[in-house]
Amino acid sequence: MSKLFDLTGKTAFVTGAASGLGYAMAEGFAEHGALVTLADANRAGLDAAVAKLNAAGHQAMAVELDVREPAAIRSAVAGAAKHYGKMDIVVANAGITGGAPISEEAGHIENIDLETWNNVVKINQTGVFATLQAAAAVMKPQKSGRIIVTASISGLRTSEVSGYPYTVTKAAVIHMVHLAAIELAPYNILVNGVAPGPFMTNIAGGRLFREPERVKAMANSVPLKRMADPQEIKGLALLLASGAGSFITGQVIPIDGGSTAL
């Protein structure tokens, strides 16, 4: 049997890993043999996530981390790399929605307060950039590494269900992926993004689970006529983290049931 997707002995660091897509990616890596470090600002959620992985026989550790603090990201990634002797995979996943869609009055341009805007930029854009900086700092000397950024189809295609801060920051990280892919390629560091569409996560404070009618409408607009389970991000993340994806770099790959059909 081929070892294309094997991650035995690889180390991975995932931000926003206490739940949703971040947790699923960390779990997927662990299931394929990786030693995973889960980072999240939610201490209780983080501990539960790590306990679950370790109970399943995987090797996971927790780092409490607020990606609004760049110095903390650097020391967390460097710390995990030091602990394991290397860092093979870093996923800049932590993000928030913030800001109502433009289809709602609260999302109209005059109603977006700059405090909200700045907070989303801090987490979704500066937080991702600082995570890439931290990853590059450990991977450049190694001359190897994989970096995955969680973007969004909102960053690829705008629509009236998108809000300003989220959409704009997700678009920004897509260019970040392209630039970093070019700069880091000589160091054998591959940089890609995933652009999820409608996944059933606790995004926006669990809104999707409270509004079944909205979810039904969302699902109907997807060519595959359904929402995705967070588990379904695992395969794409694994492709980008493993030997199977060794000639893929600078790509932001939609996983959206065909919504964008890019």
Added chain:
Amino acid sequence: MARLQDKIIIITGGARGIGAAFCKAVAAEGAVVIVSDVRDGAGTVKAIEAEGGRAIFIHSDVANSKSVNDLINDVVKRYGRIDALVNNAAIFANLQRQNFFEIGEQEWDDVMAVNVRGPFLLCKAVAPVMMKQKAGKIINIASGTVFKGQTGITHYVTSKGAIVALTRCVARELGDYNINVNAIAPGLTMSEGVLSNPQMTGAGANATLNTRALKREQQPEDLTGTLVFLCSSDSDFMTGHTMVVDGGSVMR
């Protein structure tokens, strides 16, 4: 655990080059491979069997609807279902580089017949089978050249542009049936066909290599991970997408 255990997978153009690498890769993941080609595919079958894999060869000309329908009917008769179809057969490696205004009508039509009508006919033939199954994977092979343009092979690049469009349209029409339709867009890959055509390996190839973030030649094996992913349940929420696998020449 093998990722494609017992899956019935048809790969056109499987006699050599990228197609042969695809056949070997899915066989290594446990699939039963139907190697299809206008050339003799016995070599690919033999190589798979030597590794303990399962494969058969069925001769087929993708440009010919009768031949395509016979292929699909034959596979359904033998195995009762089709889990994945890989539209890989195409005219490329033997092309002579020329300006677009020098390309003759016959050559243009020949390229379109194999590279566009072929995948169309195969999608059309396999659709009823997969719709009945309420499951299936179609993977079309496009090209990175679509996203940047390429001199000397306008017919080829245009045909591959059509494949990106075909992928999007068929994905939208078959989404209701839980059928995933995606494409892979490789960069210039050092298949045996390409290696045997000096026009494909000279200065042009070096220029292509220099546009990549990862500055090395692309090998058929660089594409197999993505192909296995798109054939497997790991890609169940992806459809209509063209995945660029070219070492970072095209970024999107």
